[in-house]
Amino acid sequence: MTKLVISAIGPASSVQDGGRHGAQRYGLTPSGAMDRLALAAANVLVGNSPLAAVIEIGPFGAAFTARDGAVRVALAGASRNADISGGTVAFNTSMTIPDGETLTLGFARRGSFSYLAIEGGIAGEPMFGSLAVNARAGLGSPYPRPLQAGDELQTPAASGGPERRLELPAPTDAPIRVLLGPQDDEFDDAAKQAFLDSEWRISATSDRMGYRLEGPAIKHLHGHNIVSDGTVDGSIQVPGNGAPIVLMPDRGTSGGYPKIATVISADLGRFAQTAAGTPFRFKAVSMAEAQAEFRKSAELLRTLPDRLRPIENFDLNIEALQDANVAGAAVSAVDAGTWSP
Secondary structure, eight states, rough: HHHHHHHHOSSSSSSEESOOOGGGGGOOOOOEEESSHHHHHHHHHTTOTOOEEEEOOSSOOOEEEEEEOEEEEEEEEEEEEEETTTOOOSEEEEEEEEEEEEEEEEEOOEEEEEEEEETTOOOOOBTTEEEEEEEEGGGGOOSSSOTTTEEEEEEOOOOOOOEEOOOHHHHHHHHHHHHOOOOOOGGGHHHHHHHHSSBBBBOTOOOEEEOOOESSSOOOOOOOOOOOEOOOEEEEEEOOTTEEEOOOTOOSSSSSOOOEEEEEEHHHHHHHHHOOOOOOOOEEHHHHHHHHHHHHHHHHHHHHHGGGOOOOEEEEEEHHHHHHHSSOOOHHHHGGOEEEE
């Protein structure tokens, strides 16, 4: 079988998919991709199921080499420099890594996580219905830990199908929308207003379990301990020091700190992509707005295949173009009939 060998990779990189669901009542964390839209986009580009397992690549660089055959892949998520043997490749496109060649990725420029989908998926043994890695729990496959240089992923050989690109909505820097609660009554109006009016930054000590926020201390009305109850992705807990923590996919399934608000589902991926140190704000919305935005995001995921477009490649005669009089009149670099030798 063809292999994709990890030649180099930084921390915070692992195999992730849509997550493991249905067992949180037993304390089993869901895990899964930090940015589900980017996960789905990469998978759709190579013909996989939208929530199939991919390589989630953290902010640092990485390199992947095809062995025993060509490997067809696709990139989505946080943009960064990318090339195959010196030739630049684009994000939100599929591409084929020839046998023995290497896809090299630089540091993330906008965002934190990039997603590399492999045509045919990643071979592994599902654990509770998912390959998603949770390193703390020792869950995931084929490696129940962050990926390391030298790891090999078994994958089908490239199909040789035409490469495609995907048109996605432009990113936005709008405030991260939240629903107040479920324990916002543990904070007075001044504390809630400070939470919404302040500029926040994500601490460099954050991880897939939770994003620690840097900003003003949020004071409690009645102390920081409550009877433990359930959490969800995006729950914003406020511990005793007043520094909020936004719970992420590797979170615990319950917790005993008051939750002042919850990031709405439609903004979770965008929030997860916020790089450490980048300033942002929160904005409170209604339940009706949160539900409407979730329906929009679900519709976008459903219609991703309709956004696929072929990549048009042109073979240029560079020598002829160099001899052409391109300064005297308008010409098309891809239409030799417009050139004037």
